[in-house]
Amino acid sequence: xxxxxxxxxxVVGASYALLAIGYSLIFASMRLLHFAQGxxxxxxxxxxxxxxxxVTANPFLVIFLVMTSLALLGYLIERxxxxxxxxxMHAARIIATLGVGMILKNTAGIIWGAQIRxxxxxxxxxxxxxxxSLRIQPxxxxxxxxxxxxxxxxxxxxNRTKVGLAIRASAYNAEVAEIMGINSAKARTIAFIxxxxxxxxxxxxxxxxxxxxxxxxxxxGMKGFSAAVLGGLGNIPGAMVGGLLLGMIETxxxxxxxxxxxxxxxxxxxxxxxxFKPSGLFGTTEPEKx
Amino acid sequence: xxxxxxxxxxxxxxxxxxxxxxxxxxxYVLHIAIICSIFSILAIGLNILQGYAGLVSIGQAGFYAxxxxxxxxxxxxxxxxFWICILISSLVTSLVGLGLGLTTVRLYGGYLALVTVxxxxxxxxxxxxxxxxxxGGEGLLGIPSAxxxxxVLSQTGYYYVCIFIVALVFLFTGNVINSKTGxxxxxxxEQRIAASMMGIDIAKYRLIAFVIAAFYSxxxxxxxxxxxxxxxxxxxxxSQSVTILIMVVLGGSGTKYGPIIGAILVTIGFEVLxxxxxxxxxxxxxxIVLVVMFMPSGLSGLIQRLAKVIKxxxxxxxxxxxx
Numbered sequence: 001x002x003x004x005x006x007x008x009x010x011v012v013g014a015s016y017a018l019l020a021i022g023y024s025l026i027f028a029s030m031r032l033l034h035f036a037q038g039x040x041x042x043x044x045x046x047x048x049x050x051x052x053x054x055v056t057a058n059p060f061l062v063i064f065l066v067m068t069s070l071a072l073l074g075y076l077i078e079r080x081x082x083x084x085x086x087x088x089m090h091a092a093r094i095i096a097t098l099g100v101g102m103i104l105k106n107t108a109g110i111i112w113g114a115q116i117r118x119x120x121x122x123x124x125x126x127x128x129x130x131x132x133s134l135r136i137q138p139x140x141x142x143x144x145x146x147x148x149x150x151x152x153x154x155x156x157x158x159n160r161t162k163v164g165l166a167i168r169a170s171a172y173n174a175e176v177a178e179i180m181g182i183n184s185a186k187a188r189t190i191a192f193i194x195x196x197x198x199x200x201x202x203x204x205x206x207x208x209x210x211x212x213x214x215x216x217x218x219x220x221g222m223k224g225f226s227a228a229v230l231g232g233l234g235n236i237p238g239a240m241v242g243g244l245l246l247g248m249i250e251t252x253x254x255x256x257x258x259x260x261x262x263x264x265x266x267x268x269x270x271x272x273x274x275x276f277k278p279s280g281l282f283g284t285t286e287p288e289k290x
Numbered sequence: 291x292x293x294x295x296x297x298x299x300x301x302x303x304x305x306x307x308x309x310x311x312x313x314x315x316x317x318y319v320l321h322i323a324i325i326c327s328i329f330s331i332l333a334i335g336l337n338i339l340q341g342y343a344g345l346v347s348i349g350q351a352g353f354y355a356x357x358x359x360x361x362x363x364x365x366x367x368x369x370x371x372f373w374i375c376i377l378i379s380s381l382v383t384s385l386v387g388l389g390l391g392l393t394t395v396r397l398y399g400g401y402l403a404l405v406t407v408x409x410x411x412x413x414x415x416x417x418x419x420x421x422x423x424x425x426g427g428e429g430l431l432g433i434p435s436a437x438x439x440x441x442v443l444s445q446t447g448y449y450y451v452c453i454f455i456v457a458l459v460f461l462f463t464g465n466v467i468n469s470k471t472g473x474x475x476x477x478x479x480e481q482r483i484a485a486s487m488m489g490i491d492i493a494k495y496r497l498i499a500f501v502i503a504a505f506y507s508x509x510x511x512x513x514x515x516x517x518x519x520x521x522x523x524x525x526x527x528x529s530q531s532v533t534i535l536i537m538v539v540l541g542g543s544g545t546k547y548g549p550i551i552g553a554i555l556v557t558i559g560f561e562v563l564x565x566x567x568x569x570x571x572x573x574x575x576x577x578i579v580l581v582v583m584f585m586p587s588g589l590s591g592l593i594q595r596l597a598k599v600i601k602x603x604x605x606x607x608x609x610x611x612x613x
Contacts, residue, residue, distance in 0.1 A: 033400040033403065033404065035407075081579055081583065084583050085582060085583060085586070089582075089586050090346060090399050090400065091340060091346050091535075091539060091543070092539070092582040092583075092586040093582075094346060094348070094400065094403055095532070095535060095536065095539060095578060095582050096578075096579050096582045096583065098348070098532045098578070099575045099576070099577075099578030099579040099582070100575070100579060101575075102529065102532075102571055102572075102574065102575035102578065103572055103575035103576060103579070105571075106568065106569075106571040106572045106575065107572055109568060110568050110569070110572070218528070219411070222407065222408065222411065225404060226408075229401075229404065258419070260415070260418065260419035261415060261419055263411075263415060264411070264412050264415050267408035267409075267411055267412050268408075268412075270404065270405070270408050271393065271405050271408055271409070274394070274397055274401055274404065274405050275393050275394065275396070275397075275405075278396070278397065278401055
């Protein structure tokens with residue numbers, strides 16, 4: 001029973017972690033709180049639905065196609081909108097992301113309809129794994145395996161490639177990076193594209209639990225945010241741990257309080273962290289300069 | 291020029307007072323006008339917080355909901371009168387504002403915005419889940435019509451009450467902004483550290499801004515409750531908070547008339563877009579993005595820029611004539 005909860009917590013946490021990585025990548029490189037992230041997730045879910053029903057049902061191919069299309073969408077949105085608003089206009093940038101979210105959600109409603117739809121049965125194929133008394137569904141272990149793979153690939157990309165170095169450098173200090181010959185605007189765009197495609201992928205992972213509908217991104221998006229803040233916004237390894245931790249806290253918290261309030265756990269964690277340790281669990285606190 | 295300054299306010303108030311007469315008490319026009327005034331109050335409150343004090347909040351719908359539910363519950367469960375409901379609910383709402391202000395006292399910018407989003411969502415979750423008090427998803431029903439004395443207000447009467455309250459809120463806000471408090475808000479928006487070096491108690495003025503904004507939201511919420519007659523948690527969602535923020539930004543944050551202009555434009559804009567049905571929200575979203583991309587200082591900023599351009603042109607003309 002306890003182990004079951006741990007598995008569920010890990011699976012939910014893996015999705016939160018991927019979402020949180022997206023937020024942190026965007027925040028680190030663009031200093032932008034991207035409120036449309038949940039809607040990227042929702043679009044990812046719907047695109048996977050369309051691909052499964054019309055192109056292919058091979059999970060890996062579907063994930064690859066979803067990530068590609070979300071990358072394209074992210075590129076377009078960053079190019080057409082976010083790039084054109086100067087960094088110092090905080091309120092304007094936040095509102096732009098909210099506006100983009102509104103456009104995505106309602107466009108999805110028109111294209112795919114308002115009804116709640118499941119991802120086809122047996123999308124994640126495989127035998128049910130029995131570990132002692134523990135039965136692990138295929139969708140659970142596939143989420144964990146693919147999620148872990150994506151995180152490892154991302155870490156390798158950020159730490160071992162030149163482009164990854166450019167992203168990290170311009171996130172650390174865009175001006176100095178530019179002096180060193182890094183095109184930091186390009187680095188930002190690449191970071192945003194990666195974040196968008198990872199988020200789209202989460203739309204597939206959560207589909208067995210939440211189903212696919214236009215509102216699916218609303219509370220998931222905020223939970224990803226909470227996870228990112230928990231690990232320290234802008235801190236990628238922190239986001240991974242924060243996501244898994246939040247998944248655990250939520251799964252175990254739901255056994256204590258009534259399930260209607262389950263969604264508020266993430267917000268309470270968010271508020272507590274922001275109030276007591278805004279730099280996140282693993283961040284170093286910057287002293288107030290007054 | 292100076293003697294004529296009073297003429298616009300007088301003309302506008304006359305127009306507002308005569309609106310029911312001009313439109314022959316048209317139900318639809320008055321309905322929209324009441325909604326405009328409720329949102330004006332919300333936007334004026336957020337303008338103090340966001341426009342003057344520089345604290346972005348995307349959770350105003352949370353305060354709006356608290357105000358509406360408390361007024362509604364007082365009227366339904368305890369049978370209290372209209373004015374006393376408004377008073378109690380806005381006082382309670384400002385207490386909640388004080389609480390949120392105290393918890394977020396060290397947060398700025400995006401972090402603060404995040405917490406306010408969380409706050410709005412939690413309020414909504416409570417409204418959905420505390421079923422025996424709020425009625426949950428089925429709504430809080432049967433809020434009686436507003437009464438002044440023993441006289442049940444008609445729609446026209448309610449319209450007058452609303453614009454009267456908007457006028458009070460507007461005048462009070464103008465006085466606050468023109469006082470030491472208002473100057474402290476602007477100082478901490480522009481240069482927080484410099485302001486605190488000058489002896490401005492940042493924490494105190496932040497709390498004042500939060501409390502005033504919450505107080506106004508409480509008033510607006512109670513007005514909405516008595517106007518709508520029933521309350522549903524879905525109404526007080528994130529997009530409602532965004533809408534209030536958009537009103538402030540569109541009108542021009544940190545300006546006197548901006549929030550009212552924004553509230554009127556957005557409310558009427560919604561009505562104009564209604565025939566587009568499912569495309570309504572897409573057009574609204576595109577509108578939002580275009581506004582922040584091309585006129586981030588809002589309509590007031592745009593008008594000021596135009597005025598400057600015209601002035602320069604005129605100057606250029608006189609120079610040309612002199613040559």
